[in-house]
Each structure stands twice: as C-alpha cells, then as structure tokens.
Amino acid sequence: MSRKKLLFKAAFLFVLLAGSVAYSVPKALDGIIGEIPPDAEPSLLEASTLFANARVTDNPERSYTGCITAIDGIMKREVSPQTRLRCHYYLAFSHFMNNDYAAAHTQASELLVLALRLYPDNGLVKYTSSLVENIREGEIDSLDDVNISLAAQNQSEAARLGEELKRAEAGK
Amino acid sequence: MKTKFLILMLALLFAVTASALELTASAAAYPVLPVKWEFKEKPFALKQIDGIPFCNGGIFQLRNGKTILTMKPESETVTVSAGRIVVAQIYENTKAVHQLKLEQGALCWQVELTNTSKEEIWLEPSLRLLVKPAEQAEYWNGHSAVPAVKAAVRYNKLDETFPLTALVENRRVLALGSSPEISTSYLESGIDKRLRMYYGTRMVLPPGEKNSFEFIVIPGAGQAGWRDAVQGYYRVFPASVKAKEGVDPRLGSGRYTEALQLGHYSNGFHNSTKSLQAGAAHAGLEWGFGMYHRQGDFYGRRELWDFPMTTGEVKAMENLKKRGAGDRSSFDTYIPERAAMFENADRRANVLMTFYLISYVEKGLAEQLGMSQYIFPEMAGIPAYRRGWGHYYGLVGHVFPWATPYEKLLRRDLTELVRDFDIRAIGYDCFADGDNFNVYRGDLEYYLPGWSYDSEGKYIRRGLAYRHNADFIHSLKKDGQTVGLFGNTQPVAMYGFTPDAYMIEGRIAQHMIGEGRNYVLRKRLYVGHKPLHLHMYTSGFNVSDYLNWENMTEEEIRAGYGDFVRDMLSFCWQFGTIPARQVTMSHMAVYRELPTFLEVTSRGWEPVAGVTVDAAVDTARYGTGVGAVTVLSNRERQSVNVKAVFNSNYLGGGLVLPVDFRGGELTARVSAGQAEFDLTLKPQENKLIQYPVILEDSAPLLVTSRKSGDIDRIVYEFKINASAACETTYQAAAEYEFRITSVTLNGTPVSGPTLNLRAGENILTLEMKSNIFRESPDKYRSFAWDKAAVKADHFIGVMLRDFIEGRLKKMAPADGSPSITVNTAANASDRGITVRGDVLSINGSDEFDAQQMAWALFRYLEYSDPRFSPRFEANYGGSENMRKMLAKAGLAQKVVEDLPPLPGKTILWNSGVGKTTAPQIMSAEDLAKLERLTIPLLSPPVGALDENSPVWEKAVTLPDFKLRSTLADPTQKTEVKIFASDNALYLKIICHEANMDQIACEQTERDGSIWHDDDFEIRLAPGAAPDAVSYPYYTLLFNPKGIQADILQVPKTEVIMNEDGLIGQNYGQAARQAGATGLSWNGDWSVKTRIGKKSWNAIVTIPWKTVGGDGKTGGRICLSRYEKPNTEFTSWPPIPFSTVDQPALFAIWEIK
DSSP states (O other), X not given: OOHHHXXXXXXXXXHHHHHHHHTTOOOTTTTTTOSOOTTOOHHHHHHHHHHHHOBSSSOXXXXXXXXXHHHHHHHTSOOOHHHHHHHHHHHXXXXXXXXXXXXXXXXXXXXXXXXXXXXXXXXXXXXXHHHXXXXXXXXXXXXXXXXXXXXXXXXXXXXXXXXXXXXXXXXX | OHHHHHHHHHHHHHHHHHHTOEEXXXXXXXXXXXOEEEEETTXXXXXXXXXXXXXXXXXXXXXXXXTOOBOOOSEEEEEEETTEEEEEEEETTEEEEEXXXXXXXXXXXXXXXXXXXXXXXXXXXXXXXXXXXXXXXXXXXXXXXXXXXXXXXXXXXXXXXXXXXXXXXXXXXXXXXXXXXXXXXXXXXXXXXXXXXXXXXOEEEOTTOEEEEEEEEEEEEOSSTHHHHHHHHHHHSGGGGSOOTTBOHHHHSSOOEEOOSSHHHHTGGGOHHHHHHHHHTTEEEEOOOOOSSBTTBOSOOGGGOOOOOOHHHHHHHHHHHHTTSOOTTOHHHHHHHHHHHHHHHHHTSOOEEOEEEOSEEEHHHHHHTTOGGGBOOXXXXXXXXXXXTTTSOSEEEEBOOSSSHHHHHHHHHHHHHHHHSSOOEEEEOSOOOOTTBXXXXXXXXXXXXXXXXXXXXXXXXXXXXHHHHHHHHHHOEETTEEOEEEEESOOOTTTTTOOSEEEEEOOHHHHHSTHHHHHHHHHHHHHTTXXXXXXXXXXXXXGGGTSOGGGSOHHHHHHHXXXXXXXXXXXXXXXXXXXXXXXXXXXXHHHHHHHHHHHHHTTOEESOOOEEESSSOEEEEEOSSTTOEEEEEOOSSSOEEEEEEEEGGGGTSSEEEEEETTSOOEEEEEETTEEEXXXXXXXXXXXXXXXXXXXXXXXXXXXXXXXXXXXXXXXXEEEEEESSOEEEEEEEXXXXXXXXXXXXXXXXXXXXXXXXXXXXXXXXXXXXEESSBOSOHHHXXXXXXGGOEEOOSSHHHHHHHHHHHHHHSOOOOSSSSSEEEEESSOOTTTOEEEEETTEEEEEOSSHHHHHHHHHHHHHHHHHHOGGGOOOOOOBOOXXXXXXXXXXXXXXXXXXXXXXXXXXXXXOOTTTTTTOOOOOOBOOHHHHHHSOEEEEOBOOOOSSOOOTTOGGGGGSEEOOOOEETTTOOOOSSOEEEEEEEOSSEEEEEEEEEOSOGGGOOOOXXXXXXXXGGSSEEEEEEEETOOTTBSSOOEEEEEEOTTOOEEEEEEOOXXXXXXXXXXXXXXXXXXXXXXXXXXXXXXXXXXXXXXXXXXXXXXEEEEEEHHHHSSOSTTOEEEEEEEEETTTTEEEEESOOOSSSSOOGGGOEEEEEO
C-alpha cells in the first residue's frame, strides 16, 4: 500500500463519515456537515442536488464527470465556507466514483484542511488530521491497521456504507 | 546555607543519575558482544549501542490500537540501581514500567503495561531500532533472510518463525526479538518506512489489568550471519533450549530413540521379545496414544465411564482391542490393564511411555462438565464436534485448554494419573497454533494475559493456553522426577520452548531436499539441545517417488536405495533428528551408526557449526564447550579434500585440540581462537571431529592426535609440537559416564590444571575409565551367560532373564552359580558392572540407575557378540509404489544390509525428482482382478429426474460397499443405481443411516471441507485406460444437504511434485492444494439431496461435457461414502488401503 493510497484512505474515511451523515445515517459529524438546513444558500442546494442526482452513467448530464464540472463551477463563486466544505466532500466522493483517486485525494485533503479551520475542536476532525499526519510521517504504514482502527471504533458501519454506496452507484 | 547544600547535592545526584544512564556488559557469551548501551530521557530511549555502527539508537513506541495513533508519555521517572534501569511512564489510560538489564551481554527490556482506565484498551508496544543498513546488509525475520533493502515492512506470521530477527552487516549482527516466555497472541517485525528495525505485539487490557512483554536486543559478531543471532539467543536463554531439570533422561537427554508405537498398537510391553527389540534400538520413550477410554476423562472414572455409543463406535472400540491398544469396553478390565501397560513399558522394556493428551472432550462429557461454550473449531472448515481423533469413536469437541473448565479437568486428572500410574511424561499432540489454526474469540473463566486483536476484534491463541498446560505439567512430580512433556508438530513462539523433546512426523525424503531441509531447520531452532525424534516409518521414506525405479535394474534400485540411506544418515547428523526404532532395526547402516550418533548428538545441537570449510561439505556442531563435536558431512558421491577451520570462540576461546572421534589420526595447526586441519572425506562420509581439550593460552601449535579405547577406557594422545616453551592451563572433558583417571605430559603425571609445554615435541595423554564397565570387555564377553542364574524377584531380574532367554534361547535356574546380581543402592565407589569370580554384579545407585546399566550391558553385548544380535525387522515399505520398488529390488520384507554404490555408476536416490514417466500399465494378473461395471445407456425422463422416476428400474445396481482397509461389511449400507445418457451420467444414492441424529453436516460453502461431514464421493476418470495405474481423475463430493466440492486430481508424477518435491505426496494431499488443479477446478454438475428418518438420499447428474468426452469410451470409477456416526469409510470397488485415492484399483466402466 503506497503512502498516497493510505493518505487517501484516511482522508476518505473522513469523507465516508461525512457521507454517512449526508445520507441520514448516525450523526457522527453533527455540526460539521450535518443535514442541509432549510435556509441553506442556493449554491449549496444546487451542489447537493447535482451530487444526489449523479450516477455512474454515460450520460454526461447525470454522470459524476458532469457533477464534478458543475460543482467546480459552484466553487468558483462566492460561497460560504460551509458550502465549500460540502462541495469538497461531493467532489472527493465524485472523483472516487470516477476512479480518479488522485483528484479524490486532493479534494479530501482540502476538505480536511477546511474542516480543521472551521471546527478545530471537533474530536473526529482532530483524529482524522492526526491519522493523516501519522501516515505522512510513516508512523502508520498499513491499511490493515486503518481497518482495525475502523472496526475498533465501531465506525465500520460508515465504511460499509461507503462500500454500499459505491456498489449502489455502480449499479445504477 | 543548608538550602544551598541541598541544591548542590540534588544537582550532583542528577548529574550522577544522568551520567549513569547506561548499561555496560563486562562479559558476554560468544558470539554476543560485550558492549556499552547508552540511553536518554524524556522520552526514555536507547541512544547508542557501542560496536554496532549501523544502529543509531532506538525508541519504545506505544500506539493506541484503536486509534492507531502513537501515544506520548505524560510523565516519566527514571531510576538506576544494581545494573538495572527502571523507567515509569504515565500515558493516557496506561501506565508503563520498563525494566532494563543485561543478560550475557544482551539487553533485556521488559515493559509492563497497566490499564488505568475503566474501559478496555488496545495497545501496540514495539521497540524500534534506528538502522542504516548498507546495500549488502542482510535481514532475517526469524523465518528467512533477504537483503535488508528488501525487508518487509511487516512480517507477522507465527509458523516456522523464531522469535528473533537479525540485521547482519560486515560480520556484525544486531538481533531484536522477544524472550522465550511471552504472553501475547500476536507478533510483528520488520524494517518500517522510517528505517527502524522493529519488533512488537498487540495487547488487549481490560480495566485495571496488566501484561508484560520482554524485548531482547543482542549485539553480536561471528561468521554465521543470522545463525549467530540464534546462537546468542541460546546463550542468553540456555534453560529454554534444554529439557527441564529433573525430567526423565529417557525423554530429555537425547540418548534414546523412540520405540515408535511398539506398545500401544501391538501389546509390545506384554511381550518380552518386542520389549527386547525396543531396547536394541536404544528405545527409551514411546509416543503414547489415547491411553484413556473417553476423551475428557483422562483418569478414567467409574462414574464417567459409560456413555451412549453407536454400533459402529462399539465396533471401533473392539478394533482397538484387536490391535492391542487396550480393551476399553469395561472399566474393571481396562484400568488395571492400562496400569500394567505403563508399568511394563517402564520397568521391563525400559521405555518411558508418554501419556498422550489432546484437548478434545467427548460431547456428552463436555455438556455434563459445562465445557460446551468453550469449544471452538480447531481449523477452518472443521466442525465444532467431530468423530473422536485417535479412538475413532465418540463425538468430540476441542476445548480451549486453559482458563476454562478444561483447566480444572487437567489439573485433577493429570495429578491423579501421575500419582496412581507409572506416568512420567505427557505427550501433547496438536501442539500447534500456527497461522492455519483458528484463534479463540469466546469467553474465558478469568482474565488470561495475552489477548490480541485484529479487524474482527480481540482473540487469544491457544498456544498461550498450551504454555500454561506445559507449566502445569512441569509442576508435577513422580518419584522425585519432574514430569516431562513430549511435543508434536509445529512450534511457535507462544509455547515453542516448553517441550522437553520434540517429534517430527517424518516424511523423510521430503525433508531431505530443497525447502524440506529449511522446514526442519526452522523447527530445529526451537528444539535446541533437546532431542528431535523422527517419528518415522520406512513407509515414510517414499524413495519410490524420487527414483526412476521403473526403468532401473534390480542392482540399480538397490544402489539408489543405499544412496538414500547414506544421505538420510547425513541428514540426521546435520539436523540431529533421531530415527525411530522401526527404521533403525530394518536398516543395518542406521543400526550400526546409532550408538555413535546418540553419543554425539546428545551433547546438544547448536545453530552455528563454528567450522568453516573450503568445499561443499555440510557442517553441524553438538556441544557448547570442551568436549563438543563438529560433524562434517560430505553429501557428494565422490571423495573431497577439505581445509577446515574451527573457531574456538564458540567453545569459549583458547586453543582447542581436535581429535577424530572415530579414532583416526588427525593433524591440526592450532592457535588462539582457531584450529585448522585438512581432511579427506569419503563419498557420503560423516566425519566427526571432537574437541576434548582446550588450552587457555599458548603460542601456535602443531598437534597430531589419536583416540583409542573400548567400552571400559578411552585414551586421547596428542603429539604437540610447540614453537616455544610455555606454561598454560587446560580444560578436559570426560565422555559421558567416563572419568579422567590420568593425565600425563611427556610421561610425567600432571596433577593440577597447568601444563608446562617444552619447545619442540610434547606428548600429552589423557586416559578415561568407564563408570559403568569396570572390567575389560573380554570379561563380559567370556562370562557364562547361558549358565548364569538370575533371580526374577525384581524387575531388573525379569529384564535380565528376558534378555538372556530371548537371545540365547536358554536360561539357567534362578539359583546357582555362575550368577548375576543386582544392587540398587551402591555407593559411588562401587557403582558399575563388575565380574568377581562367577558373579556378575550390576551395581546402581538406585533402581533407575541399575536398570540403565543393565540396558547399557545388553547393548554392548548386542553389538559385540553375535549370539546376542537382535532380531532385525523387515523393511515393509508403505505405499503401493514403494512396495513394488522394494519387491523389484529384492528388498521387500528384508532387513536392508549395506547397499554400496555400483562400480563406476552413481545412482542418486533423488535423481527422479520431477520425473514425468508415462502412465504405467498394470500386469494382466492385476488387470483381471479389477471390478467391472456396465452402465446402461438410457433416456432420462423428460421432466425432472427424482427418486421415484421409473428409469431407475432399468439402471444398474452397484454391489455392496465395503469398509476401506479391512474390506469388511459396514453396519450402514449404501445403495447406488447408475445409468448413462448421451449427455450425462446419473446416480441415485441411498445412504442408510440408523443414527440420523448424529450425522455431521456443517459445511455450507461450495468447495468447503465436505470430507469433514458425512459425505458421498464420486471418483471418475472418463477415458482412462482399463490398465492404467496412474491418471488424472475428478472427485465430486457432497454432503447430506447437497453442498458440493469438486476436485481435479492429477498424478503426482506429472504435475504435483515440483523440483523440491514439496507439493503433496499422494492424490489426497494434492486435493488440498488449490493451485492449477485441485479445488480450484469447478465442474457443472448437480446434486439433489433429501434427508429422511433412516437415510439420506441423493440424485446426481454429471454432464459428460463437464468431465470430458461423451462417456462412451468408458473409463474408471470409484464411489465411496464417509459415514461419520459409526466412522465407516466404505467404497465400491473395495479398497484395501486407508485412503480410496488408489486409481490403480478403480473399477473399469463401459456404457452399453
């Protein structure tokens, strides 16, 4: 397992946890990404709709590629940090579904940096940040360890959800 | 002023403490280097190891196993006292106390971790040494060596892995591992991405609990790379590589062979002839076998005796009785019979019979004793309960063997067994906890330190429980002896050092080539100085698989077989593996070598031979100090000249004076630290060089030595040419049961430890006399044995009478003259065997001592006087091929005498490795004996084929199935009807079963271990010739629920055996290799089953397209059923072997 893949795994762990919230699964990230508030700014609603409608398909309007292009466009606007955070998440997930792991990693990393800035005291954000740091330093060098950690922290549900999402998306 | 003084004192104290953060070894046992270790604080870490330039210190790392984040100590205190550094650290939720000390030059770094929280915590302690390996550096992970730059980041296998790793560079060794006694279920090692050579574990700690782990760091130097690391480990933990103090020497000394099922299979201990056979092979121990009636009731209690048995189980019990393994049907007869068996074995045959144990408990007993919840599958795919292993009756489950009710059972039963029976050792089977074995994740009765975790959660290895079993067994005493432990199968770090002797079940030919040798070596590392018995039958030789004997003449096969026997002896010499009785007594070359072999190897196998040679000669060493012997084995088939240099540092340094152990003249150039000598080794010769004298200091010497003597005395004579006069001290070692009686230098007796060598030639002579044989050999030989009176009022008298009468076929009356007397309370000066007039006296210090002397005398007579020659045993062979090969060579049912090479022609025993002989053709006589089956060609019904389809009325009905091996009728019948169509083969099967509530049916996955369930098996080879004996075939299996497995099995001679001969030795084993053949093949065939009240039935459809051809060319077939409630393995055609994978015997079928 290359270090980059590991880093991606750790950052993506964050994405998956966030994803679990987005799909109304346990509120692991309450206060970070949370449910979309009714008074959310239009850009966030737009990005969320784009992401929710994206599929693994040849139809460019519905594909993740199309979703990425559109959300990239939203990111160029003046949007709130919370919207930007969620867009990074959507992009990370979409790149992942497009099998572009390098781009997914970039987005997940940016997501993490932004989350740290916005929610410096949140335990999960701090933990994920430490995890990434440990991987960068070579203290963590095994994907197995990350899996054990997921299992130990009873967050395998989130990981499994991510896998299910992948399969579900792939099947549509 | 006072305050200032205090501050000054504190500052001074701090300075002293700080400067004292080091440990320095004043001495170390070679090849360990005595070096200085420097440490630093906050956090506490290793700063530097002197003498190991490629290591720049190291750290203790503690990681939270749940978050996998490295933890930092919140506080730390360091104290130094009495050569020990103690560090107390407080981490979040964890307290760590480190204790560091030096042991024989090695750093022992013990850390005790305590959970200070109210939650369960997972921890990953590791020791990480910062290394800068050069390009040529080598890394050994306890299993295999690779260039350090290619070292794995993580290695965590347990099988065949020594608990030590090593980095080797420029004859410097840095070893890192764990101490022999650990309480963990997981070990990992490697060189991490930050270039840290590490060793670590994973621990689960419940609230308030603690556990310890001891890291070992060994700095070394030497000539043998990673083997020097292991050699250092042996020196640091000498007690772990030798038998426990006080264990019966027949088990732990290495001076005896294994009787190999002499007693429990064939009433050997009730039969004096067989007892004497055991003695002739120096047999001293016996691998016991199921010496109880009911598993889990090892003592044998009347109240637990009876349990419901099926008719088949009763039959299986009767079979045990028939083969001499005890009548277990009655409490009143079995218990005294077992007592007599143990007593006779010990007293009459001089065989220590181990009480065989396995942690299985009979199902009913497990329920009764509350063990059901502690049962777990032994291996993946094996049902929780299965038919009794060893007894073949009783449904048994494997219970986690410690901290469960099994612990209480063991404590009670073993204590009482040892108390009430003649039991001095326990044989422990399934003594394995390797990577292929399941871990335990259930409950225990109390916290047992050693839980680890993986992605499925926490677990504990049963290997840890085995260590507790071993510790308990060693706590038992019998007549002042420590009860010993004889272990089987693969050692791993959790318990690998606990047995007092090991056995390796010998597929000897496989062990002798390629990776097989490494397999034995890896096992050997754990065994150390303890005996390693080759639990070996001549059938296990398998020479026929390695020799193109089919195309050879009788003489050529005999030469090839002789080549094998000689190579086997070299193998035994190199790895210290002791051949069992059956092999010794059927091969004269082994029989003749055995006394020398045991005499030398009992000194204890060492991981480093210490001798370097300039030719392709294998080397080994036995012994750690003066008296050690090196073995040089020329495995080539031509003579070889060797220049050998022995590094005397491995024996403690000084000038070693070598002698040829077998008595030839040897000249050596000796200087401090080494002895150099030239040798000529004959083809396949094992040359033994002994080092019985070591001089402390001297100028270089030229030494010519010679050893002479007999059973009563040994003389070493050294002609020493010294370049200058010198005074030196010397050490000399007496041989076992000999004492040094005189030392002379240049004809003058030497009384002290000092020798004054003069310039020029000196003659040093050492004479030793036997403690046992106090007379000259001719006095024993000329004794009137055939007229000697021996009283049988003592067991040793019975033994003597057995021997004399058994060998000479006559025996004088018990009273009269001449006579033999036995004294079991002799003082030291009278001890030994004397002949005074007409009285031969065996004077032992106690009964055991006198008994061993008597057997020493027997063996002397056997080897020296033809009248006492034992009855040697026939080489019966094993596999069909092996027997055919022996028959062709005229060796079947014969004692194998010397089989020298053919003049001018070398026949290597393994010259046929990878042989691709064409399918063999059977003789017309054998062909005529094969069963034949005509299958009607019919049209299957248009709709579904079921049990009631009318077409079955036209199908052919197979003859009755017969039990494998015995060919007897089973209690449970099997009916099979069969017909063919143009597209497929159809079978209707009715497996009658009177015990449907006991059938095994636990497999749920395709290609699972269906054979562990009740199953039906179809072996089919469309197109195979009627007279073929070896061909590929399909095996289709299913259980009563219709779960299928299918295997393509291929003759070993074509595919299965690779150049190292590693993959499987017969068809059955090949099936378990999921490679290109075996289980990876999946056919498109179907089975419908129905489970009834008195049978389970099946309809099977096998399309021709899935097995090739259209069936019309005919082929070969075998149908079999493994019935579990009664343990009946039946087949048609009947197969007179233990496995039905005998394609030569498959029936011939045709379609009409």
